[in-house]
Amino acid sequence: MTSEHGDGQGTRLRFRTLLYRFIFFDWLFQDAGGARTPVERHAATQHNRRMSKYLPVYLRRWCFLTVLGFALGCLVERALQATLLSAWFFTWTCITATGMVVIAVAWIFLTQPQPP
Template structure:
């Protein structure tokens, strides 16, 4: 399916989440399939820094909105919502970073 036929929700999902780029190594039945999936995932790891930048931007944006809402509007519940999303997106950046580090390491014999 070309990108012009994809729905907006699908494009937004693919813009934010990266799991659609990778293959499940655990679902491979043979060593050859497992090796092919691993090699595919290693090739696709070159896109992880792009997602890391996006998630880092979301982390900073959520934190800034939390600070702004807390200082300017004195809305503690709304600011807590933004700070909670800051924690979630910061966790996402850690996951992306760890995946990128492990996938870009040289293969072990």
């Protein structure tokens, strides 16, 4: 896979970068609050609205992480009787569930019709 934002020579992304982009979506969006002019702010907001179509994909990925963490927590608690390790998995499940809420709220607000 080649970099879209690289030097234009088709540099390959490192695995760490690909994994980060697979799980986290912040690299898709622009900071509208950091814009200096209203035109830049509008352009960033419009860009973010266009990129919001990818948020359901990330929501599914985070849902998978949440279910996986919960299933591993249950498995470790039942099969191995390792309560500390299962607590780690359940804590991870709470964190990923919170991430799902953040993604859902961002998606809902970015897909709302823009006021005139």
